[in-house]
Amino acid sequence: MTTRSASARYEGLGKDGKGHVSLQSGVMKDQFYGFTTRFEDEPGTNPEELIAAAHASCFTMALSFALAKAGYSDGTLKTTAKVTLEKDGDGFKVTKSALSLDARVQGIDPAEFESIAGEAKAGCPISKLLNAEITLDHRLNA
Secondary structure, X not given: OOOOOEEEEEEOOHHHOEEEEEEOOOOOOOEEEOHHHHHOOOOOEXXXXXXXXXXXXXXXXXXXXXXXXXXXXXXEEEEEEEEEEEEEOOEEEEEEEEEEEEEEEOOOOXXXXXXXXXXXXXXXXXXXXXXXXEEEEEEEEO
């Protein structure tokens, strides 16, 4: 099995603290995050954005492989994930990941596409990880 890692450090505490996150691959190293990147509009990243990236990429890859397994060989898939963070008592909770898919798959019936996409949404490892409502809105272009 594969194991991937990321690391984070936070210097200072609470709203005044400054965080940095790095990925094992090195494509992101010491990327700034903190209260202002999570709850305001300061440039940097935040955990929900990283979850959205993971979910969009995982689902899109799962769908690509499912379509190939079903015999399709030509297409383009573009997915956006919007992760919702809501107040939960004294803390917060990720409550939803809304996937929006724009797809072009040569020769597929819309009903078959919807079925395969739904299975990919439920079966992708990040969907299985998230304990939140996961929705899928898709548009299949001819």
